[in-house]
Amino acid sequence: MTDDLPQHCGDRVAFAADLRTDGEPEAEFNPGIAGRLPRKNVAAGALVRDGEGRVLFVDPTYKPFLEIPGGMVEDDESPLAACQREVREELGLELTLGRLLLVDWMPTHGVWRDSLQLVFDGGTLSRAQIQAIEPAGEELGGFEFLDLDAAMPRLRPSKARRVALAHRALLAGETFYGEFGRPVP
Incomplete structure (x- = not known):
């Protein structure tokens, strides 16, 4: 199933076809409850x-702190597609994210709100990609x-923890879950 991800990432036509294939949405078990459920922001x-x-x-x-490239996910946009869009908008790079x-x-x-x-x-960017950044x-x-050590004092503390945890996940070849940048086993 993950082999399909890059082909569908951000493809609204593919998502619309998938929604049609999924059939009618589930009925609300309690009328009006969907509108009362909490909503979370998502950033990538x-x-x-x-x-x-x-x-x-x-x-x-x-803002006064450094960030990694990325940003908020828009309505009906996948997080992966949002991240690719933000990298393109912020830096002019077309990256295939891993x-x-x-x-x-x-x-x-x-x-x-919580997110x-x-x-x-x-x-890893090539020299040509780095030179092409706009x-x-x-x-x-x-x-x-x-x-990372040089960046930490220039990041908001929660962002410093988050970037360090993502870097640990990269090195470990795993996906981690954290809460406010702190690892949760």
Whole structure:
């Protein structure tokens, strides 16, 4: 089944066909309950590296911390498709993302509702790909490749934990689950 993923990633026509094949949606067991259920935000980012194993970080113009490339998943958009779209919009790169490294739950914080933060393997960029990066002008002040130790003080603490946990998952060849950047066995 995972062999179908890249072919369907973000393909609204394929998803529409799958929905038709699935048949009528399930009836609400309690009329009106679907509208009362909680909703979560979902964000998807990519752990992208250079040939030396350093991680690609972007410098958003609208916040004081570095981020990994990625962003919010839109309605009816798969997380994988959202991550590819965000990387393309932010950096001008067409990446084929690898496996899911991390699912990290983040609690409600200020005006931001709780969310799931997904991190995919963005692979290792060639020199040509790095030279082709074009940061989105108004959204990004730039980008840089950093070792995790050098990046940590420039990340929000929860993001530092999340990136480190995703990196551990990459090295372990596994997918991890975390809560606010902390591993859950």
